[in-house]
Structure formats: structure tokens, C-alpha cells
Amino acid sequence: MTMTELKAPCRRRYERMTVMWSGTLTVGRREIGCIVRNISAGGATVQVDSPIVVSSVAAVLECPRVGQFRGKVVWIRGDLLGLRFSEKPQHVARALALTIP
Secondary structure, eight states: OOTTBOSSSOSOSBOOEEEEEEEEEEETTEEEEEEEEEEOSSEEEEEESSOOOOOSOEEEEEETTTEEEEEEEEEEETTEEEEEEOSOHHHHHHHHHHHOO
């Protein structure tokens, strides 16, 4: 088990870090302002400024603090959504390590 994987039994494969970062979520041709609420090497929970009604769609999260990650919307609950990154977890973990001590 690597340091980014959780040690306790849990559905999550990677440790999540609570953050409050502004960003932009692009879904199709639509750009939506957002706040990244938590993030890991595998995905993020994002609060969006305007609703998205369809899950399982491709999306791009752009956050000035860590860069840009491609992924898929895997769940939606009100103004929150779960994004699973399609990037290699090592790539995301490297970008996060440069930002989060």
C-alpha cells in the first residue's frame, strides 16, 4: 500500500485532502465556476455555481493552484458533484505534492 492509499477499510482508494480552491469545470462546451472542496489522486468533490443535471459525462477541472485534470462526473447531489480523474494517479499526486505540504 502506498502513502496515497488509505490504510483503514474504506471505498476510497486515495487519501482525500480538504481544500477550498476556486476553479473552472468544463462540461462539453459549458464552463462553470466551481470550488474544489476536497481532492485526491483519484478525483475531487466540486461545488458548482450552476447545476449539472447529467452524470457520467466527461469534464475538465482547471484549478490555478494545481493545474488541469480530465475526468468524469460520477455523482451529483444538488450543487456538489464527484469527479473521477482519468489522469494517472501518480501525475495528479505529483501536482498535489507541489501544492500541499
